[in-house]
Amino acid sequence: MSLQQDASGGRGSAAVDVGLSTGAVARRLGVSATTLRSWERRYGIGPVVREDGRHRRWLPSDISRLEAMCRLTARGFPPAEAARAAMSGPYETVPQEARTFPAAAGLRTPGGRDALPLGTVRQECRGLARAAVRLDAPAVGELLEQALDTHGCVVAWEEVIAPALHAVGRKWASSGERYVEVEHLLSWHVSTALRFGRAAGAVAGPGAAAREPAGVPPVLLACVPGEQHSLPLEALDAALREAGLPRRMFGPALPVDALREAVLRVGPSVVVLWAQIKPVGVNLGRVVDAVAGVEWGVKGARSQARILRAGPGWAGVPDAGSRLITGLGSGLEVIRGMVGAQRPTQSPAQ
Incomplete structure (x- = not known):
């Protein structure tokens, strides 16, 4: 069934037909509407449909490309490179080496109206916080696994995971009831990665209890x-x-x-x-x-x-x-x- 048609072959709802507004997509992804417009202007990663020739309306395929770009920029890739990769196909088709953290990512200070109060942190922490705000569970899980695999438990916790958790907590405390869902999602995936992730399996392995x-x-x-x-x-x-x-x-x-x-x-x-x-x-x-x-x-x-x-x-x-x-x-x-x-x-x- 196409996006514009229901099961009977007729037109679907108007909301489905015209897609989402830029503001709605920005809230969904955890970035500003200004950023989305800048990406469209600079890198051509924009919506296919424009209502009345002016207003941007984002369809699911458009949003998928934006999600891929968000994941890649969260890993430290330049926006132009991330845009090219996102528009070349689904995120899952991006080569694995392009999903890892650049060695020169270093420490960065995130900005923007919706950014969490992280201060100066590792690029991995910044990417984890952004993925959590987007409620992008697959990206959160992958970022946690990469941090644990790359740095080990102590560094991953102290320099990537804990700062992101603290930032979410501060944001929640200063925003009323907002961001509780972000804290819950991030906490759940942190617990899962620590207990059952690839890093845990690599260290423990089958029958690990017998090898104490x-x-x-x-x-x-x-x-x-x-x-x-x-x-x-x-x-x-x-x-x-x-x-x-x-x-x-x-x-x-x-x-x-x-x-x-x-x-x-x-x-x-x-x-x-x-x-x-x-x-x-x-x-x-x-x-x-x-x-x-x-x-x-x-x-x-x-x-x-x-x-x-x-x-x-x-x-x-x-x-x-x-x-x-x-x-x-x-x-x-x-x-x-x-x-x-x-x-x-x-x-x-x-």
Whole structure:
């Protein structure tokens, strides 16, 4: 069925016939209408249809070319080159080498009325933010995979993913209810890439759990009770996997009793407790005390886990003998040191 005809062969709706306005397309793609007009004037990437000979009306085929151009410019390609590639065929036909980040992309500061407040960031971060604003899920997924494959988990998180997430959060906070959908889409794809993406598979591979270092107690990762924001902890889990360190991830809002039971059964070398915020009605100091009191092993040779606190929710909470880590890279190095100094322990209670 053609764009202009319905299943019966008649004319379709007027909205379908005339396509979308430039303003509607700009909102859909997350770029300004001025940018679209500039692309048409400079590179000839414009709509086929003009209503009354003046107003631009963008058909699906026109929008597909624009989406391809947006994806390529987000990767640092000059607009003229991106336009030529976009008009040569669907984005999927662009050679794979043309979809990767140029080596000289460096750091850039995004601009424009609809740009997220990123500051000076890597080109990959800029492209990720633009794709998220467009709600372009395929591009978001591909950009995340490329960043993780190219830079590794720590650099990808600290210099590409986290700045984009923070920028979306700031935009949402300053724009009422706008951009919540952007935050949700980006967060979902970040979680998916960290846990199940190509980079995760390349490091872990089939049967990876069976290849954990023998005699090395795992690192236990958990969000404190009431804490639902687990993405930074998922990044640490991925970084530990990439480093070849055994770990057990328990995710959001683990109750204190369940946390104690997990520590007793796993016998970890290190316990990392994440708190994005201070949960209402939860005494974080007591959470640390509850974990610190767990012991395992035979009498006279009992073991305890070392405790690390992570996240801004711990601000102002007494250390209670634990250590606060800040940042993925520095935290990973602290854990490496602790695990490296840990001798094989007695088996935990089963």
